[in-house]
Amino acid sequence: EDQVTQSPEALRLQEGESSSLNCSYTVSGLRGLFWYRQDPGKGPEFLFTLYSAGEEKEKERLKATLTKKESFLHITAPKPEDSATYLCAVQAAGANSKLTFGKGITLSVRP
Amino acid sequence: KAGVTQTPRYLIKTRGQQVTLSCSPISGHRSVSWYQQTPGQGLQFLFEYFSETQRNKGNFPGRFSGRQFSNSRSEMNVSTLELGDSALYLCASSVWTGTGHEQYFGPGTRLTVT
Numbered sequence: 067e068d069q070v071t072q073s074p075e076a077l078r079l080q081e082g083e084s085s086s087l088n089c090s091y092t093v094s095g096l097r098g099l100f101w102y103r104q105d106p107g108k109g110p111e112f113l114f115t116l117y118s119a120g121e122e123k124e125k126e127r128l129k130a131t132l133t134k135k136e137s138f139l140h141i142t143a144p145k146p147e148d149s150a151t152y153l154c155a156v157q158a159a160g161a162n163s164k165l166t167f168g169k170g171i172t173l174s175v176r177p
Numbered sequence: 178k179a180g181v182t183q184t185p186r187y188l189i190k191t192r193g194q195q196v197t198l199s200c201s202p203i204s205g206h207r208s209v210s211w212y213q214q215t216p217g218q219g220l221q222f223l224f225e226y227f228s229e230t231q232r233n234k235g236n237f238p239g240r241f242s243g244r245q246f247s248n249s250r251s252e253m254n255v256s257t258l259e260l261g262d263s264a265l266y267l268c269a270s271s272v273w274t275g276t277g278h279e280q281y282f283g284p285g286t287r288l289t290v291t
Binding site: 097100109117153155162164165169170 | 221269271
């Protein structure tokens with residue numbers, strides 16, 4: 067069974083204090099690893115899809131990386147508006163569009 | 178391009194009733210998936226439809242069902258509602274871009290069962 071574990075559950079940062087969010091996974095053939103951002107009361111917002119170990123993608127202050135067992139979401143010099151829950155999900159080969167999600171990491175950035 | 182839309186946004190129902198939720202995917206997207214999100218279990222996959230056919234199903238009881246129409250719009254139905262069905266129900270539409278897979282979520286329908 068596909069599994070996704072995210073750590074830590076919650077993270078509090080000072081504005082400008084860079085950090086990384088971890089996503090560990092086990093999947094029967096990875097087709098893609100997805101990162102989403104979710105604000106309270108809203109649907110998840112698509113950030114990145116990574117497909118193979120060694121791949122990296124960037125968007126503003128966010129950079130996602132992928133290895134064969136885990137993915138990291140690096141946040142450089144975060145701002146208060148980066149506060150949200152960050153979700154990681156895997157798509158297994160042969161699973162069509164089904165995503166298996168982790169429980170998410172709640173990030174709070176203090177001014 | 179308009180995003181994924183879901184109606185209604187909020188719903189309050191009583192135990193034993195049934196409910197139908199609607200989802201309109203992004204134009205051109207033929208795959209629609211449904212997820213249930215609760216504080217305890219997080220996001221859990223319900224089912225996926227592609228070209229009006231269900232091609233994947235999660236581990237939910239038969240009270241949860243869905244369908245997709247020829248215009249790709251989708252509905253999900255929950256019969257004989259239970260208190261535990263209270264959740265945020267999210268719809269996502271997917272597309273293969275040629276270089277990768279992208280899946281976008283709607284704002285969700287907040288269902289409260291009393």
